Amino acid sequence: MSRxxxxxxxxxLPLPTTKDESWRFTDLKGFDPETFSANGAxxxxxxxxxxxxxxxxxxxxxxxxxxxxxVPLVEGVERIRFEALSDHPRLYELVGSDEKFAAHNAAxxxxxxxxxxxxxxxxxxxxxxxxxxxxxxxxxxxxLLIVAEPGSRVSVIEEYxxxxxxxxxxxxxxxxxxxxxxxxxxxVSVQNVSRETWHFGSHHARIGRDAELDxxxxxxxxxxxxxxxxxxxxGQGATSRVTGAYFADGIQHLDYDTFQExxxxxxxxxxxxxxxxxxxxxxxWRGMIRVEEDAQKTNAYQENRNLLLSKKAHADSIxxxxxxxxxxxxxxxxxxxxxxxxxxxxxxARGLSHGEAERLIVRGFFQDxxxxxxxxxxxxxxxxALEARIPQA
Numbered sequence: 001m002s003r004x005x006x007x008x009x010x011x012x013l014p015l016p017t018t019k020d021e022s023w024r025f026t027d028l029k030g031f032d033p034e035t036f037s038a039n040g041a042x043x044x045x046x047x048x049x050x051x052x053x054x055x056x057x058x059x060x061x062x063x064x065x066x067x068x069x070x071v072p073l074v075e076g077v078e079r080i081r082f083e084a085l086s087d088h089p090r091l092y093e094l095v096g097s098d099e100k101f102a103a104h105n106a107a108x109x110x111x112x113x114x115x116x117x118x119x120x121x122x123x124x125x126x127x128x129x130x131x132x133x134x135x136x137x138x139x140x141x142x143x144l145l146i147v148a149e150p151g152s153r154v155s156v157i158e159e160y161x162x163x164x165x166x167x168x169x170x171x172x173x174x175x176x177x178x179x180x181x182x183x184x185x186x187x188v189s190v191q192n193v194s195r196e197t198w199h200f201g202s203h204h205a206r207i208g209r210d211a212e213l214d215x216x217x218x219x220x221x222x223x224x225x226x227x228x229x230x231x232x233x234x235g236q237g238a239t240s241r242v243t244g245a246y247f248a249d250g251i252q253h254l255d256y257d258t259f260q261e262x263x264x265x266x267x268x269x270x271x272x273x274x275x276x277x278x279x280x281x282x283x284x285w286r287g288m289i290r291v292e293e294d295a296q297k298t299n300a301y302q303e304n305r306n307l308l309l310s311k312k313a314h315a316d317s318i319x320x321x322x323x324x325x326x327x328x329x330x331x332x333x334x335x336x337x338x339x340x341x342x343x344x345x346x347x348x349a350r351g352l353s354h355g356e357a358e359r360l361i362v363r364g365f366f367q368d369x370x371x372x373x374x375x376x377x378x379x380x381x382x383x384x385a386l387e388a389r390i391p392q393a
Contacts, residue, residue: 006107025284036139036170047161053377055128062132065109084110094176095202101200105174112143117152123318126155139170148183155186177205188216199225209235219246230259233267244273248281262295271302277291277313288320298328
């Protein structure tokens with residue numbers, strides 16, 4: 001479709017309401033994407049960073065455009081297509097225009113990135129992307145396409161940020177990841193935008209034969225929105241692991257919608273999401289495991305655990321299974337609980353302040369999901385960011 005056709009498609013699709021099952025707990029009342037200026041008009045902006053690490057290449061994106069820096073001495077980086085995204089045969093293959101926000105992204109995105117890793121190329125250092133919302137009342141449409149050819153390995157880390165904590169905006173992201181036979185991709189997406197930013201994302205990956213995807217999704221900022229994460233295990237022996245960690249406070253509302261699609265036999269998926277909520281914040285996690293008829297010997301797991309740090313915080317977990325094969329192992333779990341008062345008393349009785357004790361409890365709650373993160377700088381940064389959300393007093 002042409003851009004004008006995509007824009008017409010977007011306008012024809014209704015804005016989701018709580019009458020739609022997948023939006024039942026996320027009310028978009030008061031949000032109108034048309035009120036935000038298209039792609040803003042500012043220059044390349046800086047914002048506080050959660051992730052500071054050595055990288056083989058760095059991309060900086062804001063409403064003013066996209067810049068790319070490579071580290072030429074890093075082995076393998078010169079063979080990777082790490083460049084501005086334009087037309088590509090795999091573009092829109094996984095995230096098209098059949099949903100309101102995906103259609104809006106397809107119609108409006110201007111800056112995007114292609115990461116194309118040739119066969120058997122292994123890049124030891126990660127590629128780092130920083131997407132910054134820098135225009136008050138502006139919108140930013142971001143598109144990422146990762147293609148890892150057979151036998152290759154790459155780590156891609158992206159961080160979403162805002163220039164100021166009070167900046168209002170609309171951020172719409174679409175990410176497509178192709179992990180071809182025998183390849184491995186580590187993909188990290190950290191959202192730390194302002195509390196006045198509406199954030200929507202459509203993230204979809206396809207994993208080939210004996211390939212591996214290790215995905216980390218972290219959420220700290222935003223006002224409200226929805227993040228969709230889908231993994232298609234399309235080749236025999238494919239493996240995907242998705243680790244989610246989020247922390248909300250104030251009146252934030254975070255919504256994660258995950259889908260594990262097992263298409264081929266002998267595939268494995270493992271989705272684990274944990275969140276902590278303070279004040280009057282809310283969170284939704286909706287997970288679905290679908291096993292197709294030919295996907296025998298599937299091993300799939302999903303879990304969502306929420307820790308409530310105040311009486312008014314609230315979380316909803318909706319796990320689901322749809323199994324068409326008869327030789328599978330699929331399990332799921334969901335829990336919701338408050339801070340153990342006995343643990344809190346025990347720690348405070350030994351001289352810790354309420355905030356210090358709460359930070360220790362939060363650290364223990366998240367430790368098992370943090371341990372799943374292979375990239376040490378990412379693991380340490382997310383651990384520090386989670387603890388920093390607990391007040392000192």
